[in-house]
Amino acid sequence: MQDNRELLIISISVTVLMLLLCSFIVFFVLRYRQRQNEFENEKRMIRLEYEREGNKALLEMSDQTMKAISQEIHDNVGQTLSLAKLQVNTLTTENQEEHKKFSNELLTRAIQDLRDIGRLLSGNFVLENGLEKSIRRELDMIEASGKIKCDFISDINGHKFEEEHEVILFRCAQESLNNILKYAKASQISLQLIASNGRLVMSIADNGIGFDVENAVKGLGIRNVQNRAAILGGTCHLKSSPGHGCKVLFDLPLQHAVSKIEN
Amino acid sequence: MNTFLLLVYLVGSVVALLSWYKLTTPFRLAALFIVVTFLFDLMARYIRFEFHYNMWVYHIYNLLLIPIFYFIFRLMLNLKGWRTWLEVVFFSLFTWAILNSLFFQSIWEMPSYVVIPFNLMVIFCSLLVLRKMLDEPIQIHLLKQSQFWFCTAVLLYQSCSFFYWTIYNFLGGESSMLLLKLNLAMCILYYTTLTYSVWLNKKENMTANAR
Numbered sequence: 001m002q003d004n005r006e007l008l009i010i011s012i013s014v015t016v017l018m019l020l021l022c023s024f025i026v027f028f029v030l031r032y033r034q035r036q037n038e039f040e041n042e043k044r045m046i047r048l049e050y051e052r053e054g055n056k057a058l059l060e061m062s063d064q065t066m067k068a069i070s071q072e073i074h075d076n077v078g079q080t081l082s083l084a085k086l087q088v089n090t091l092t093t094e095n096q097e098e099h100k101k102f103s104n105e106l107l108t109r110a111i112q113d114l115r116d117i118g119r120l121l122s123g124n125f126v127l128e129n130g131l132e133k134s135i136r137r138e139l140d141m142i143e144a145s146g147k148i149k150c151d152f153i154s155d156i157n158g159h160k161f162e163e164e165h166e167v168i169l170f171r172c173a174q175e176s177l178n179n180i181l182k183y184a185k186a187s188q189i190s191l192q193l194i195a196s197n198g199r200l201v202m203s204i205a206d207n208g209i210g211f212d213v214e215n216a217v218k219g220l221g222i223r224n225v226q227n228r229a230a231i232l233g234g235t236c237h238l239k240s241s242p243g244h245g246c247k248v249l250f251d252l253p254l255q256h257a258v259s260k261i262e263n
Numbered sequence: 264m265n266t267f268l269l270l271v272y273l274v275g276s277v278v279a280l281l282s283w284y285k286l287t288t289p290f291r292l293a294a295l296f297i298v299v300t301f302l303f304d305l306m307a308r309y310i311r312f313e314f315h316y317n318m319w320v321y322h323i324y325n326l327l328l329i330p331i332f333y334f335i336f337r338l339m340l341n342l343k344g345w346r347t348w349l350e351v352v353f354f355s356l357f358t359w360a361i362l363n364s365l366f367f368q369s370i371w372e373m374p375s376y377v378v379i380p381f382n383l384m385v386i387f388c389s390l391l392v393l394r395k396m397l398d399e400p401i402q403i404h405l406l407k408q409s410q411f412w413f414c415t416a417v418l419l420y421q422s423c424s425f426f427y428w429t430i431y432n433f434l435g436g437e438s439s440m441l442l443l444k445l446n447l448a449m450c451i452l453y454y455t456t457l458t459y460s461v462w463l464n465k466k467e468n469m470t471a472n473a474r
Contacts, residue, residue, distance in 0.1 A: 010430065010441055017426055021419055028393060035400045 053230070060227055072117050080110040126170045131161055132193065134170050138177060139191060148181075149188045156195040159254065168228050169202065169250075172236070175225050176204045176248045184208025184246060195254060200234075202250040210240045222248075264447050271451050272301035275458035282465035289338040290464040293413060296331050297457055299324075319370035322360075325377050329357045332381075336388040339410065340395060349388070356380060375428045382425035389414040389421070409464035416456035423449040 084106035087099045126134045132154050139150040161169065173191065180186055186208030194201050222238060225248070229236040234252030279294030286294060303324045311317040333353035337346065360377045368374050392414050405411050427446045430439075 006439065007441060010439060013426065014423075014445060017422060021422055024418075025415055028397070029405055032397060032400060032405045035397055036402065036405075039400045040402065 056227075058231075060224065069117055072113065076113045077110050077117075080106050080113065084110065126167050127163055131166045131170055132156070135173050135191060135193065138174060139189070142177065142181065142189065148186060151188070151190040152193075153191070154193040156193055156200070159195045159200070165232055168231060169252075172225050172228050172250060173202065173204065175228075179222075180204070180206045180208060180246070183211070186245065198254050200250075200252045200254050202252075203247060205245060205247040207245045210242050210244045210246055212242060213238050213240050264444070264451070268447060268451050268454075269304070271454045271458070272297070272304060275454050275461075276301045278458050278462055282461055285465045285468050286461065287464060287468060289335045290409060290413070290461055292331055292335045292338075293457060293464075294461050296328070296335075297454060297461070299327060299331070300454070303327075316371055318373055322364045322370050322374050325360050325374055325381065326357070329353055329360060329381065332385055332388070336385075336392065339392045340388070342395070345391065352384060356384060373431075375432050378428050379425060379432070382421045382428065385417055385421045386425065389417040393418075403467075407463065407467075409460045409467055412456055412460035412463060416453050416460065419456075420449050420453035 084103045087103040087106065091099050125137070129137075135154075136152055139152050142148050143150045177189070177191075180189055184206045186206035188207045190203075190205045192201070192203045222236070226236045229250050229252065232252050234250060237249045237251070238246065239249065240246035275297040279297045283291060283294060303320055307317045307320040307324075310320060330353070333349060337349055340346075340349070356377070359380065360374065363374055363377050364370060368376055392410065396408075396410060396414075401408075423446065427442055430442060
């Protein structure tokens with residue numbers, strides 16, 4: 001009788017224990033599946049948001065580039081060719097030599113302008129020669145005009161940029177330099193490219209007329225540059241005030257933008 | 264049923280040894296545990312057959328089991344906050360196992376006073392691992408994850424073992440036939456599932472390496 005009672009208690013206890021354990025496992029499996037879905041949804045949302053931001057930035061960049069090209073064609077190439085056409089139309093036997101020479105000069109300038117637009121669009125030079133060399137060439141070209149003195153300090157500690165990131169960074173520098181040429185009326189430009197503590201800092205400073213950052217940001221296409229910096233996971237800050245020049249500061253995480261080449 | 268258990272040990276040991284180099288560290292320890300269990304079981308049976316008293320084998324086996332499980336859970340949990348806690352608890356358990364063998368349950372008795380706290384510890388640790396899995400889910404079906412099977416096996420067996428040894432102690436060192444059979448069945452299920460988790464871990468690693 002006692003044995004039967006013991007057996008009954010044990011059987012009931014074992015059954016309850018097994019039921020509890022099995023229920024726990026089933027619950028865990030279901031909960032895990034739910035967590036997997038939640039986690040996947042979160043990841044998808046973040047990816048979508050990132051893609052949306054990236055696409056927006058790319059669209060804005062492409063729009064800015066188009067505007068720059070159309071402006072360049074309209075202001076320079078269009079004007080030069082119109083003038084050349086005028087010279088050809090007003091060609092007479094008396095002014096033939098003079099007009100021919102002038103038209104020739106205008107056409108040469110138009111060709112040069114088109115080459116400049118081509119250079120603006122193509123990233124081949126950057127890919128072939130690297131960021132440092134491309135920036136140095138850009139500064140050399142500015143210095144060749146004889147109006148602006150350029151300083152370039154580079155200390156990137158053997159870091160090599162990923163190709164497309166190199167082009168984007170170069171475009172940032174190019175855009176900033178173009179802004180200086182167009183608006184700053186500067187006599188000196190100083191460009192620094194420094195990699196340290198896991199970050200890459202590029203600063204471009206001029207001694208020009210400066211401007212009120214709050215009011216002038218949009219007009220200078222700085223958003224375009226900021227978007228490019230954001231694509232590289234970094235930031236772009238402007239420091240300027242009227243009469244005190246301007247400083248553009250790019251701060252990018254190295255692990256995102258570059259890979260280190262072991263010497 | 265006993266023969267079947269031995270067969271499960273044998274298959275488990277073969278799978279563990281064959282997979283050894285393709286396993287992650289915690290599962291190497293799980294594989295080691297299967298092999299050690301097989302060897303100790305054989306030893307215990309032989310000693311019982313030859314000298315009748317074999318309980319001292321289980322005292323040594325317990326002393327080996329505690330560090331093995333400590334390292335398995337330390338590697339699986341890999342959480343700074345829990346590391347010290349695990350160290351303290353497993354070290355205390357190890358000390359208790361030695362003290363128990365020396366002063367409480369002599370080497371001629373089953374060390375059930377050690378097995379019960381060990382069961383509780385391992386159950387708690389496997390619940391922690393399951394919790395960690397829930398916090399950091401991965402996009403692989405749960406039933407294809409070696410860690411899940413390992414934790415499930417540990418949770419099921421150790422709970423039943425805890426139940427068994429509590430009744431064993433309650434009955435003053437006696438055990439009913441039903442409980443013995445149940446324990447044996449759970450043993451078979453436990454080592455089969457452990458073997459499966461080791462094999463699954465090997466497969467996971469091979470797939471990861473192929474990628």
